Amino acid sequence: MAAPLVAAAAVASAADPLPSWNDGAPKKAIFEFVRRVTREGSADYIAPRERIAVFDNDGTLWAEQPIYFQFAFAIDRVKTLSSVHPEWRTTAPFKDVLTGDIKALAASGKQGLLQVMAASHSGITTEDFNTIVGSWLATAKHPRFQRRYTELAYQPMLELLDYLRSQDFKTFIVSGGGVEFMRVFAEQVYGIPPEQVIGSSAATKFVPVGTDGKPALIKEPHVEFIDDGIGKPSGINRFIGRRPLLAFGNSDGDLPMLQWTAGGAGPRFVALIHHTDADREFAYDRQSAVGKLDKALDEAQRQQWLIIDMKRDWLRVFSAGK
Amino acid sequence: MAAPLVAAAAVASAADPLPSWNDGAPKKAIFEFVRRVTREGSADYIAPRERIAVFDNDGTLWAEQPIYFQFAFAIDRVKTLSSVHPEWRTTAPFKDVLTGDIKALAASGKQGLLQVMAASHSGITTEDFNTIVGSWLATAKHPRFQRRYTELAYQPMLELLDYLRSQDFKTFIVSGGGVEFMRVFAEQVYGIPPEQVIGSSAATKFVPVGTDGKPALIKEPHVEFIDDGIGKPSGINRFIGRRPLLAFGNSDGDLPMLQWTAGGAGPRFVALIHHTDADREFAYDRQSAVGKLDKALDEAQRQQWLIIDMKRDWLRVFSAGK
Ligand SMILES: [Ca+2]
Ligand SMILES: [Ca+2]
Known part of the structure; x- marks a missing residue:
């Protein structure tokens, strides 16, 4: 009896490219928009080369609570490096990282955060950094779900990415996260190649003769570009x-990207993921320190942008166990 | 008799994807490298997603003498704008642009050059800038060849770009030129879409409500990134x-890009275009103010990188009249 069941499942999947989305307005709106711009002869037909779709990452393609996953990496990296930095045991913000005093760490503000990011993300070659992030992603577990972080990608969004690509859209990440951090897993997890990942970056420095005698790019501690807020339309440009x-986001940091997308001539599609599911994921918006969604929620309501209610609209949340 | 002739020409073209290259070592080396990395089962096989090919623009994909074409645009733009800037008639470097005193302009140095670029490239939306560049390219003529600038793309390089793409290479421009200037013509002339054009850039500023009531990106006067010299490997990263x-360049500004490419594991292909053809194009290298080729020529000889001798290796130079 197994073979016919498998065959039936395959037919169902071919008929519905978004099986993890509940039937409802968002799923319908996605299909309608895609048909509208891809049907040849349609007044709203858009050529494939113009079919650019952009996605925020944290909170849009994978989870971001209780702290950004890249920050969890930074904390683990500071712990690893502390063996060669004994002075960190007595110096803020590093001592707060080492003792797990997140409150004190938060009190060190943006400056403290930048110090932690710089210490954990620089002073090595780009290739060594990729290896270190890859090892971390292969072993580190999310504190609540006890899953690898890459298993906390959103299954409905993976299906959406695949569906858009099947309709000749080119999918990009446009995220406040670090571009080199995301590129380590974006191709395998999202099917998005490195050259389609846009994010924040620190400078790199070219060295014609590195420690192994070959040319190297060294990651520097100073910030080069913050791909958040009004940085997102500039980054896209x-x-x-x-x-x-088409653009998807989940927080106020995405508002300019959504406005820029919506402001184009002809049909445009902008959507917000609203985190409403405390049981399966997290519920947060206007008051959250991570992924605050306040002004963008008001604007989405005003402009009648699509608001995806995770609890209502997603049959399944995570890719875990796939 | 016309039909068989056309058919014969089509066969010849199918048989040789590089008809504007003379038979010789460079043409042979290109074919050998491409076969080596694309033949499945070959020890040096490279998956399509890793087949990244980068090309400098000025002097590599189109001509650059007697001045960079983008600088010719800047000069014309300053002349146009001078009607609303009467003060420019008496202020360096603008007065030197207006009177055509290139020597005085050169004497104003990097600072003067930046002033001319800022005045001609900022203070407008990105979309207006695209329109202005498009109009200029449609009408402006090269002083010696009396051809539109886009007709001075190198026919052998257009064939190479097409050939590489037919072998599943993804082709990128990595140029010191302005990214927004190049994007206006790169897709039509080179078949390279905007998202695969990397270049120098000035900042842009997002404005939620522009003069027409819609969101806009305004081009700002300050430089954001110089994609030249050691900036090229950083830009690629x-x-x-x-x-x-695979990487092609023509000047010392390409040396770090060529070193970075050559330094990768496995097969790599790096090449320099040597401008040796005063009759059909220009002859220049170690002493040239534009496109100086000195250290990179020495390094190419030392490393046995491919050096393309325009006079010897190209049957035809320009795409003009195509
Ligand atoms: Ca987000
Ligand atoms: Ca050049």
Whole structure:
């Protein structure tokens, strides 16, 4: 009896490219928009080369609570490096990282955060950094779900990415997260190649003769670009050079990207993920320190942008166990 | 008799994807490298997603003498704008631009050059800038060849770009030129989409409500990134995130990009275009103010990188009249 069941499942999947989305307005709106811009002869037809779709990462493609996953990496990296930095045991913000005093760490503010990021993300070659992030992702577990972080990608969004690509959209990440951090897993997890990942970055320095005698790029401690807030439309302009047709975000940091997308001529599709599911994931918006969604929620309501209610609209949340 | 002739020409073209290259070592080396990395089962096989090919623009994909074409645009733009800037008639470096005193302009140095670029490239939206560059390219003529600048793309390089793409290479521009300037023509002339053009950039500023009531990106006067010299490997890392398999350049500003490419594991292909053809194009290298080729020529000889001798290796130079 197994074979017919498998065959039936395959038919169902071919018929519905978004099986992890509940039937409802968002799923319907996605299908309608894609059909509208891809049907040849349609008044709203858009050529494949203009089918640019952009996605925020944290809270849009994978989870971001209780702290950004890249920050969890930074904390683990500071712990590892502390063996060669004994002075960190008595110096803020590093001592707060080492003792797990997140409150004191938060009190050190943006400056403290930048110090932790710089110490954990620089002074090595880009290739060594990739290896270190890869090892961390292969072993580190999320504190609540006890899953690898890459298993906390959102299954409905993976299906959406695949569906859009099947309709000749080019999918990009446009995230406040570090570009080199995301690139380590974006291709395998999201099917998004490195050259389509846009994010914040620190400077790199080219050295014609590195420690192994070969040319190297060394990661420097100073910030080069923050791809958040009004940085997102600038990042899109700099890296893509076309205005997106479709944009998904989940926080106030995405508002300018959504406005820029919506402001283009012709059909555009903008959507917000609203985290409403405390049981399966997390419920947060206007008061959250991570992924605050306040002004963008008001604007989405005003402009009638699509608001995806995770609890209502997603049949399944995580890719875990796939 | 016309039909058989056309058919014969089509066969010849199918048989040789590089008809504007003379038979010789460079043409042979290109074919051999591409076969080596694309033949499945070959020890040096490279998956399509890793087939990244990068090309400098000025002097590599199109001409750059007697002045960079983008600088010719800047001069014309300053002349246009001078009607609303009467003070420019008496202020360096603008008065030197207006009177055509290139020597005085050169004497104003890097600072003067930046002033001319800022005045001609900022204070407008990204979309207006695209329109202005498009109009200029449609009408402006090169002083010697009396051709539109886009007709001075190198036919052998257009064939090479097409050939590489037919072999599943992804082709990128990595140029010191302005990214927004190049994107106006790169897709139509080179078949390279905006998101695969990497270049120098000035900052842009997002404005939620522009003069027409819609969101806008305004081009700002300050430089954000110089994609030249050691900036090229950093730009490749930031925009592509993979090390190229193949790189072409023509000047010392390309040396770090060529070193970074050559330094990768496995097969790599790096090449320099040597401008040796005063009759059909220009002849210049170690002493040239534009496109100086000195250290990179020495290094190419030392490392036995491919050096393309324009006069010897190219049957045809320009795409003009195509
Ligand atoms: Ca987010
Ligand atoms: Ca050049």
